[in-house]
Amino acid sequence: MTKSSSSNTVIKAEKLNLDFDTNDGIVHALRDLDLEIEAGEFVSFIGPSGCGKTTFLRVIADLETPTAGSIAVNGQAPEQARLARAYGYVFQAPALLSWRTIARNISLPLEIMGLSRAEQQERVERTINLVGLDGFGKKFPWQLSGGMQQRASIARALAFDADLLLMDEPFGALDEIVRDHLNEQLLQLWKKTGKTICFVTHSIPEAVYLSTKIVVMSPRPGRITDVITSDLPDDRPLDIRETPKFLEIAQRVREGLREGHADE
Amino acid sequence: MTETLKHKVLPILTIVAAIGVIWYGFTVYLNAPWQIDQYEKSATEWSMNELVRDTMAHDRPVLPAPHQVVVEIWKTTVQKKITSKRSLIYHSWITLSSTLLGFVMGTFTGMMLAIFIVENRAMDKSLMPWIITSQTIPILAIAPMIIVVLNAVGLSGLLPKALISTYLSFFPIAVGMVKGLRSPDPMLIDLMRTYNTSRWHLFFALRLPSSVPYLFTSMKIAIAISLVGAIVGELPTGAVAGLGARLLSGSYYGQTIQIWSALLTAATLAALLVIAVNIAAQITQRMMGVPK
Numbered sequence: 001m002t003k004s005s006s007s008n009t010v011i012k013a014e015k016l017n018l019d020f021d022t023n024d025g026i027v028h029a030l031r032d033l034d035l036e037i038e039a040g041e042f043v044s045f046i047g048p049s050g051c052g053k054t055t056f057l058r059v060i061a062d063l064e065t066p067t068a069g070s071i072a073v074n075g076q077a078p079e080q081a082r083l084a085r086a087y088g089y090v091f092q093a094p095a096l097l098s099w100r101t102i103a104r105n106i107s108l109p110l111e112i113m114g115l116s117r118a119e120q121q122e123r124v125e126r127t128i129n130l131v132g133l134d135g136f137g138k139k140f141p142w143q144l145s146g147g148m149q150q151r152a153s154i155a156r157a158l159a160f161d162a163d164l165l166l167m168d169e170p171f172g173a174l175d176e177i178v179r180d181h182l183n184e185q186l187l188q189l190w191k192k193t194g195k196t197i198c199f200v201t202h203s204i205p206e207a208v209y210l211s212t213k214i215v216v217m218s219p220r221p222g223r224i225t226d227v228i229t230s231d232l233p234d235d236r237p238l239d240i241r242e243t244p245k246f247l248e249i250a251q252r253v254r255e256g257l258r259e260g261h262a263d264e
Numbered sequence: 265m266t267e268t269l270k271h272k273v274l275p276i277l278t279i280v281a282a283i284g285v286i287w288y289g290f291t292v293y294l295n296a297p298w299q300i301d302q303y304e305k306s307a308t309e310w311s312m313n314e315l316v317r318d319t320m321a322h323d324r325p326v327l328p329a330p331h332q333v334v335v336e337i338w339k340t341t342v343q344k345k346i347t348s349k350r351s352l353i354y355h356s357w358i359t360l361s362s363t364l365l366g367f368v369m370g371t372f373t374g375m376m377l378a379i380f381i382v383e384n385r386a387m388d389k390s391l392m393p394w395i396i397t398s399q400t401i402p403i404l405a406i407a408p409m410i411i412v413v414l415n416a417v418g419l420s421g422l423l424p425k426a427l428i429s430t431y432l433s434f435f436p437i438a439v440g441m442v443k444g445l446r447s448p449d450p451m452l453i454d455l456m457r458t459y460n461t462s463r464w465h466l467f468f469a470l471r472l473p474s475s476v477p478y479l480f481t482s483m484k485i486a487i488a489i490s491l492v493g494a495i496v497g498e499l500p501t502g503a504v505a506g507l508g509a510r511l512l513s514g515s516y517y518g519q520t521i522q523i524w525s526a527l528l529t530a531a532t533l534a535a536l537l538v539i540a541v542n543i544a545a546q547i548t549q550r551m552m553g554v555p556k
Contacts, residue, residue: 061458062457063454063457063458082457082458082460083460084460085459085460087458088458089454089455089458091451091454091455092451093451095449095451095452095455097452097469097470097473098552098553098554099473099476099552099553099554100553101553108459108469109459111465111469112456112459112460112461112462112465112469113459140553140555141553142553142555160459
């Protein structure tokens with residue numbers, strides 16, 4: 001995670017700008033963003049609503065087009081990366097198709113990508129197991145709890161083996177206990193798979209607990225106010241959140257967020 | 265079982281009973297003037313009881329009593345051979361076949377139009393106004409034209425009538441289907457975009473399944489108006505068979521009982537058709553994992 005050779009750069013943004021033309025005038029969603037993310041990093045984006053964290057994730061995913069500046073994903077333009085299916089995207093809501101079983105939801109991207117039936121089945125089984133949903137493949141989404149649905153959507157994003165996982169507040173709608181549990185699992189998943197994860201959140205403990213790097217952002221215009229490299233150990237039980245080191249990082253994040261608000 | 269009885273059958277029976285009471289009331293009220301006239305002409309003494317009884321036994325009443333209609337339906341269904349020209353089942357079948365053919369063609373046309381509209385911006389701009397305009401023309405005005413024009417090119421019988429049903433039924437299908445195909449959450453569209461999904465897959469994996477509930481709602485409307493279309497198609501053309509023909513000949517000869525029995529049969533047919541679509545909808549929804 002501390003490797004810094006440029007060939008390992010997954011995302012590189014330089015002077016990235018994005019303006020939305022709305023009825024109330026131009027909104028500067030992203031202003032002069034500079035950021036580099038290395039392979040295997042777990043990067044959290046944290047900030048209040050309107051700071052552009054989701055927008056930045058969507059720019060990486062080629063769901064939004066920047067107005068100015070440059071961004072590269074795996075050394076390519078975001079569109080090329082999307083066409084190459086370079087990333088899996090997890091939305092705020094599970095976004096499962098209600099008429100498909102969990103297994104068929106997970107195999108959706110595989111069907112679209114034209115994998116063979118056998119290959120699909122093998123991958124569905126593997127990822128269902130990875131997110132701990134064994135035995136639920138034949139259930140329909142409504143038969144699962146919110147937390148399980150979100151795990152299914154993570155499985156779906158993992159199914160086609162993209163090295164980059166983009167997660168937009170995936171646990172935002174879940175209660176604290178389920179969220180803790182999923183955070184723990186996500187961390188194990190990340191260690192097991194070695195994927196690069198970009199994770200949008202507005203929970204400070206969540207960001208500090210999960211990340212190797214925390215990007216603090218602030219709104220109007222959306223910009224980066226601080227980038228904190230976490231030196232918490234790789235092995236993170238949930239009670240690491242009581243340790244001084246954890247609280248120290250959390251404090252720095254909090255200051256970064258406050259700083260962003262100070263100039264309003 | 266008792267629950268179904270309580271919650272489904274009982275409310276329906278209550279309404280049926282209420283309609284029955286009102287109907288009988290109007291039967292007496294509407295037929296009384298003529299009956300009283302008759303009594304006076306023949307200088308007969310009459311009591312209220314006799315008046316009520318006699319108003320319900322006219323051959324050509326202004327409004328026949330429900331039991332007269334029921335007896336007429338019984339006579340023309342159970343007691344007639346199906347092949348007889350006086351069998352209501354025979355006439356119902358004529359109308360039903362044209363209804364179903366028109367409904368199938370209308371559903372197909374409506375779906376195709378909806379797909380064109382959703383998949384092509386130019387179609388959206390150019391077709392939609394015409395589709396809406398098509399429904400502002402009174403069907404009674406255009407139905408004879410369709411029959412006459414098609415007859416001139418050698419088409420007669422079932423198809424022209426069915427086309428009138430098609431003309432009516434494609435509209436709710438097209439409108440409902442357009443809404444259904446556009447109903448997927450933007451998040452799901454984004455999701456498909458992240459997979460670099462082809463238009464083909466976007467349509468078949470997302471848009472089409474999303475449109476199913478809308479399609480069935482539209483189909484319920486479409487099948488009912490297909491029946492109306494079939495009957496209307498029989499009216500202005502001097503058709504010799506079908507429920508519309510029964511209505512027409514009934515009105516020529518002042519056979520109000522015949523008219524009402526044809527009307528009730530048409531209403532029953534419409535109800536059965538809607539129920540059939542409903543069952544198909546439920547089966548489909550069950551297969552698509554919708555909870556009971």
